Amino acid sequence: MSELIVFAFPDESGAAAMSQELQSLQKQQLITMSDAAIVTRKPDGKPKIKQANNLVGAGALGGAFWGMLIGLLFFAPWLGLAIGAVSGAIAGKFTDIGIDDNFIKEVGSTIEPGQSALFLMVEKWTEDKVLPELSKYNAKILRTNLSTEDEAKLKAAFGAEE
Secondary structure, three states, X not given: OOXXXXXXXXXXXXXXXXXXXXXXXXXXXXXXXEEEEEEEEOOOOOEEEEEOOOHHHHHHHHHHHHXXXXXXXXXXXXXXXXXXXXXXXXXXXXXXXXXXXXXXXXHHOOOOOOOEEEXXXXXXXXXXXXXXXXXXXXXXXXXXXXXHHHHHHHHHHOOOOO
16 A cells, blocks of 8 residues: 655755655665655745656657557558657646645645645655655655554654654
């Protein structure tokens, strides 16, 4: 079962810094994430969302491959390539996997201008090795789908008071 954790940071760069640390931990096989997203709220109040899974690019690449392959069968590979890339990009744009976009927007609207949030969907993790690495970031736990005990342990690791 996936665990959803949302961290809030007092500045715009906090979420990006923790995200880089998580990528390093993922390379060390200490954590496996199925999705991640960063929301930064600019001083003018506008939110900016950056998701880890870019489905538009992946859809365009897959569509281009299949379009070119089908185009070869009908002696029009470049036309097939173009049609496949466009249809794949459109399919990727409207496909939603991982963390729900509406949830990201809803929770992202609760952070103040000049702050950021990191959304994580964790498949598995070595908690006793990951938490000490992440607790050095000045983060606050906004939301989780963890059990009450696990959420209390996570908040304690980040210095939150009960």
